[in-house]
Amino acid sequence: MSxxxxxxxxxxxxxxxxxxxxxxxxxxKAGRPLVLCVDQVDNLDGEKVMALSSxxxxxxxxxxxxxxxxxxxxxxxxxxEREGIVAQAAxxxxxxxxxxxxxITADESRMIVAERVRRFMTPFNPIDGVRALRERxxxxxxxxxxxxxxxxxxxxxxxxxxxxxxxxxxxxEQERLEELGAEAWLAWLAMPKQGNAGPTAPLPIxxxxxxxxxxxxxxxxxxxxxxxxxxxxxxxDADNLATLTxxxxxxxxxxxxxxxxxxxxxxx
Numbered sequence: 001m002s003x004x005x006x007x008x009x010x011x012x013x014x015x016x017x018x019x020x021x022x023x024x025x026x027x028x029k030a031g032r033p034l035v036l037c038v039d040q041v042d043n044l045d046g047e048k049v050m051a052l053s054s055x056x057x058x059x060x061x062x063x064x065x066x067x068x069x070x071x072x073x074x075x076x077x078x079x080x081e082r083e084g085i086v087a088q089a090a091x092x093x094x095x096x097x098x099x100x101x102x103x104i105t106a107d108e109s110r111m112i113v114a115e116r117v118r119r120f121m122t123p124f125n126p127i128d129g130v131r132a133l134r135e136r137x138x139x140x141x142x143x144x145x146x147x148x149x150x151x152x153x154x155x156x157x158x159x160x161x162x163x164x165x166x167x168x169x170x171x172x173e174q175e176r177l178e179e180l181g182a183e184a185w186l187a188w189l190a191m192p193k194q195g196n197a198g199p200t201a202p203l204p205i206x207x208x209x210x211x212x213x214x215x216x217x218x219x220x221x222x223x224x225x226x227x228x229x230x231x232x233x234x235x236x237d238a239d240n241l242a243t244l245t246x247x248x249x250x251x252x253x254x255x256x257x258x259x260x261x262x263x264x265x266x267x268x
Contacts, residue, residue, distance in 0.1 A: 013055070021062050028065035035067045042072030046085045053080075057090040070094055103156035112159060113147060113166050114138055129186045140189055141173045142166060174218065 027034040036059070041049060056068050070077075080086045086094070104112075117139055125131045137144050146169055151162060177185045 017055075017058060017062065020059060021064075024063040024066045033065050033067050034063070035069060038068070038070045040072055041070050041080075042076035046080075046083075049080055049085050053086040053090040053094060057087075057093050060093050068094060074100065101159055103158055104162070105156060106152050106154050109151050109154070109157060109159075109162045110139075110147060112162055113142065113151075116163075116166065117142060129190075133186065133189055142169045143189075171218075 024034050036056070038052070038056070041052070044052065056070070060066060060068055081088070081091045081095075121130070121134060121141075125134070133140050139147055150165055150169070151157065173185075176188065180188060
């Protein structure tokens with residue numbers, strides 16, 4: 001963002017760090033923590049991991065009421081420490097508490113899917129028919145039958161694989177929703193199913209370009225809807241961070257500090 005454009009402006013990383021510190025102090029005054037979640041760190045190259053760990057180390061040293069959560073494949077994360085990519089001092093701060101995500105059972109998988117479905121579907125409960133369907137089957141629109149056939153008999157499975165399977169199922173239902181329309185889709189969900197709960201007939205073969213265009217449009221539409229439903233999950237950057245701080249300061253002017261909830265993932 002240039003200085004001529006409307007909005008806040010942060011000059012450099014030092015400005016980002018100072019702005020982050022202001023937000024941390026506001027959270028501290030309100031008795032709320034600021035939680036930074038950095039996922040899939042193991043996908044970054046060594047140089048970026050080094051820069052990220054240095055930034056987070058400084059943020060923890062300077063920030064008040066700040067919690068940093070990083071995650072990645074265990075073997076890769078340990079290699080960062082062993083090979084010196086993450087300095088020992090930074091590792092001691094960032095890995096102060098370790099939580100290993102082991103494989104889970106079918107019952108635990110059901111709990112993950114049920115909670116994600118509940119949170120996603122809650123805004124749609126006022127729609128005619130949706131609440132009644134979900135009272136009958138709390139896993140809709142994925143469906144209990146789908147879960148029992150796909151995950152119900154596993155002995156143990158990675159949590160990530162559970163989420164991947166659920167996402168694939170939801171994408172199937174999105175296609176069906178677009179094909180049938182909302183009313184017919186809800187009626188289809190209400191129908192008893194026999195055997196596999198997937199599509200009743202294979203989709204017609206379409207040109208690759210059309211499939212790519214439709215998939216991209218669907219992803220954009222899905223991301224837009226997600227941002228509307230959960231604006232707090234907007235991807236943050238320096239401009240968002242500065243604008244957020246300015247907004248908070250305007251609201252706080254002349255008043256006691258307020259509680260805020262936000263996420264910020266610094267880019268190396």
